[in-house]
Amino acid sequence: MNDIKVLNHAADNIRILAASMVEKAKSGHPGGAMGGADFINVLYSEYLNYDPADPAWVGRDRFFLDPGHMAPMLYSQLALIGKFSLDELQQLRQWGSPTPGHPEADIQRGIENTSGPLGQGHTFGIGAAIAAKFLAAHTGNPTFEKETIYIYISDGGVQEEISQGAARIAGILGLDNVVMFYDSNDIQLSTETKVVMNEDTAAKYRALGWEVFEICGNDAAQIREAIEKAKAVKGKPALIIGKTIMGKGALKEDGSSYEANCKTHGAPLGGNAFVNTINHLGGNPENPFVIFDDVKELYARRAEELKAIAAKRKAEEAAWATANPEKAAAQAEWFSGKAPKIDWTKVQQKSGDATRNASAAVLSVLAEQVPNMIVASADLSNSDKTDGFLKKTHALKAGDFSGAFFQAGVAELTMACCCIGMALHGGVIPACGTFFVFSDYMKPAVRMAALMELPVKFIWTHDAFRVGEDGPTHEPVEQEAQIRLMEKLKNHHGKNSTLVLRPADAVETTEAWRLAMENTCTPTALILSRQNIADLPAGNDYKQAERGAYIVAGSDENPDVILLASGSEVSTLVAGAELLRQDGVKVRIVSVPSEGLFRSQPKDYQQAILPAGVKKFGLTAGLPVNLEGLVGADGSVWGLQSFGFSAPYKVLDEKLGFTAENVYKQVKAIL
Ligand SMILES: Cc1ncc(C[n+]2csc(CCOP(=O)(O)OP(=O)(O)O)c2C)c(N)n1
Ligand SMILES: [Mg+2]
Helix, strand or coil: CCCHHHHHHHHHHHHHHHHHHHHHHCCCCCHHHHHHHHHHHHHHHHHCCCCCCCCCCCCCCEEEECCHHHHHHHHHHHHHCCCCCHHHHCCCCCCCCCCCCCCCCEHHHCECCCCCCCCHHHHHHHHHHHHHHHHHHHHCCHHHHHCCEEEEEEHHHHHCCHHHHHHHHHHHCCCCCEEEEEEECCECCCCEHHHCCCCCHHHHHHHCCCEEEEEECCCHHHHHHHHHHHHHCCCCCEEEEEECCCCCCCECCCCCECCCCHHHCCCCCCHHHHHHHHHHCCCCCCCCCCCCHHHHHHHHHHHHHHHHHHHHHHHHHHHHHHHCHHHHHHHHHHHCCCCCCCCHHHCCCCCCCEHHHHHHHHHHHHHHHCCCEEEEECCCHHHHCCHHHHCCCCECECCECCCCEEECCCCHHHHHHHHHHHHHHCCCEEEEEEEHHHHHHCHHHHHHHHHHCCCCEEEEECCCHHHHHHCHHHCCCCHHHHHHHHHHCECCCCCECCEEECCCCHHHHHHHHHHHHHCCCCCEEEECCCCECCCCCCCCCHHHHHHCCEECCCCCCCCCEEEEECCCHHHHHHHHHHHHHHCCCCEEEEECCCHHHHHCCCHHHHHHHCCCCCEEEEECCCCCHHHHHHHCCCCEEECCCCCCCCCCHHHHHHHHCCCHHHHHHHHHHHC
16 A cells, blocks of 8 residues: 555656646646545556557447546646657647647557537546446457446536437446546536536436545545545445535745635636745746656555556456367457458348438448447437348346447437447447437537547438428438548548448448448448439449549430539439430539548549539539538539428428439520
């Protein structure tokens, strides 16, 4: 057992480093970091199990941070275990540094998740805990049973609505591999918390099925005892509510206490307040970037313990692998990040089917061929057709993770963040479905998946006003334009941050799913129709969908006009082209499942498909902006510019001009 005095000294060391980083950067958040130092220090010096020599070890415990503004606390802690140098700490928030203002996932550096948008980080942790349970059940590797997901949440994360979803899921699934610490310091950015929350948080979490412990979060002995108890809880997730002091140890310029003060939330302590604070904590304000000798020893001892812990666990894993060579090989493949091998010839599509049904046909094959896939739905599986997958497996439930379907309930953002957490954990391929209009509830998570370059699959059905009778609340119009912006936004590797595919018919849906499964480095969005869609003309070369846009079979040589669309509008163009041909107009039809992918092709390909000088007409059930960039100034786009209306979809097609006749009319107008 470590001496409490040494633990307190180490926590003070973290406080000094965190406050000094912010002081040097002249911006950042010292207060929360100083209050949370005791918990993170006890966790890392006594509980978090990992292999110092193998950061990506699959069986490691994981630490998920929710309040990304507490980056200085995390970086300082990681400096104590050798993941950051003291020089790097001094580069907080600077260009090109490994210490950005909010942490970005980097497993080699010990950062499991990107955090910043409050609420998401802890939900990623819940997703990771689901993945660990799934892997334990599906591989039998004993290491996954021993893995603990530690989560750190603050007032902001608890206030975010997603915390209700995350807590509900963890409770209903009985995630006893979760230990969440709530840094309850009664202070937030602009007010004391009592101004905006006065519920009984412990009772709330208990009601949601958690075991709750309440302690002083700045007392190392109480933290240790609470972690012991939390780890021992069976069948439930555990929450440790630690009352902490914002800016613990901070002093003002005049030497009076600067603790529990909103001002330390998001600004350097400043000048003499900084000097007084560092002196008070036992540091040297002239040279604060130091790790104390006893703290070095504490972590050197822990590193030795960890070597032994990891060696023992890895020996257990090796014994399991020897006894289960096939499962071990499968597990290695699952964690390789490589695309799974899929026999696509097994997918049977029905002619004229809705693309959501076509997606179900694919999912039913994936359920058989991709044993590490987890598919989720926000209570719409029979509508978004993720039930194609569900029919071949069963839902995950408390105590039984042998299934592969995650029933998320009506909680789209929670579902998306859980899927992201699964992807962060590694070893599984998550996908989640709901209606496209509700992608609005998921966008913040899509952005995080895109930033972290995680291959989560988003399945969005009921892709247009053809939801019909449900009316404008359910009719996506601007959603496609919104989500396609993510195709234009580049990730840290210079790639389109998201792949967005809206296939034109059943067989193109198989291709879209193939692209989604082969895309291992960004999220993929699949936008699918509710209604049936006529097949593209016979002889269509669907493989070309991988180029983002391609010429549909039956197109004329030397066209007078090029008609382009994605999704079901392509078949409307095909019908319109028939009328135009009766007038002797030569027509090329281009299916554009992904503008982003198309714009990533060589210029000569793009020019061959959409040559300059040929008039172009676009048809989209979304905002015209979806196609305006491809059509150019001399063409035109027929799209939707209203929220839509409640009526049977065939009536809407007529009223809104999504007919062969209107295509004919509009094209004639530009020729
Ligand atoms: C979704 C989201 N909304 C707003 C913010 C801006 N913000 C950052 S920290 C914070 C207050 C958080 O308070 P708390 O979690 O108690 O942190 P503490 O002040 O205790 O460090 C806010 C509003 C954010 N990061 N994410
Ligand atoms: Mg707070």
